[in-house]
Amino acid sequence: MSMKQKPDPTIRTIQAGILAWILPGAGHFLLGHRGIAAVFFIAISFAYGTGLAIGGVKNSVNPQANRWLFLAELGVGGYTIVGYVVSNNLPNYGAKELSPYVSFYPESDVAQIYLAIGGLLNLLAILDALTRAQTGGLPVFYQEMTPTADVPSEGRK
Amino acid sequence: MTPPLAALLAWIPFIHPLHLPEGARLWMFLPLAACVAVVYRATRARTARELPRATLKTFVNIVVGMCLIAIAAYAIHEGVLRFSRG
Numbered sequence: 001m002s003m004k005q006k007p008d009p010t011i012r013t014i015q016a017g018i019l020a021w022i023l024p025g026a027g028h029f030l031l032g033h034r035g036i037a038a039v040f041f042i043a044i045s046f047a048y049g050t051g052l053a054i055g056g057v058k059n060s061v062n063p064q065a066n067r068w069l070f071l072a073e074l075g076v077g078g079y080t081i082v083g084y085v086v087s088n089n090l091p092n093y094g095a096k097e098l099s100p101y102v103s104f105y106p107e108s109d110v111a112q113i114y115l116a117i118g119g120l121l122n123l124l125a126i127l128d129a130l131t132r133a134q135t136g137g138l139p140v141f142y143q144e145m146t147p148t149a150d151v152p153s154e155g156r157k
Numbered sequence: 158m159t160p161p162l163a164a165l166l167a168w169i170p171f172i173h174p175l176h177l178p179e180g181a182r183l184w185m186f187l188p189l190a191a192c193v194a195v196v197y198r199a200t201r202a203r204t205a206r207e208l209p210r211a212t213l214k215t216f217v218n219i220v221v222g223m224c225l226i227a228i229a230a231y232a233i234h235e236g237v238l239r240f241s242r243g
Binding site for chain 2: 050083086107
């Protein structure tokens, strides 16, 4: 009788990481954690979408306007790439004209905070997806939380 | 057509920035704190069923913590003003 070998988790880990980067929750969806995937998708998309709606895409997703904000936003790769393409295709206004696509204080501040936190929260979600892919479904801090818990053997190296 | 309605119809989400009502900036903290609480708790949960109670607890902790920080910052600000006046 031939024994089936366990599939190498590396490919699945890479797939989950890339999917989670493109769309919040997609990595968890791939791993079969549908409930957690929905939670990540709703929470992160809400934060990012609210920031984008308040700030407008023109200056909010623009490395020339704010490179550190753009770096934080890159935590959600799918949204940020689409936003960057749209932002580059909007017309530029001269210094003397008031652009209808640009937000100003205090809206721009609120938008930046929402967008940056949305992107950084997705980094947490990506790390969680990578961990769950490698441990067979255990969350990032599971072993910290329950040191004496009965962890399935496939979850440990 | 009234000007606010015309402005609403001309508004394209994510393209035209949204104007926040006066005083809304402070309250925008609450949904963001909820998002942070949800995502943080989701990274520690085995299933989504564990989330509501733990999320609520974390949300309350964040809000209370931020309020205490705000009160402390305000007290320091007032103290500095008082001492600088002599």
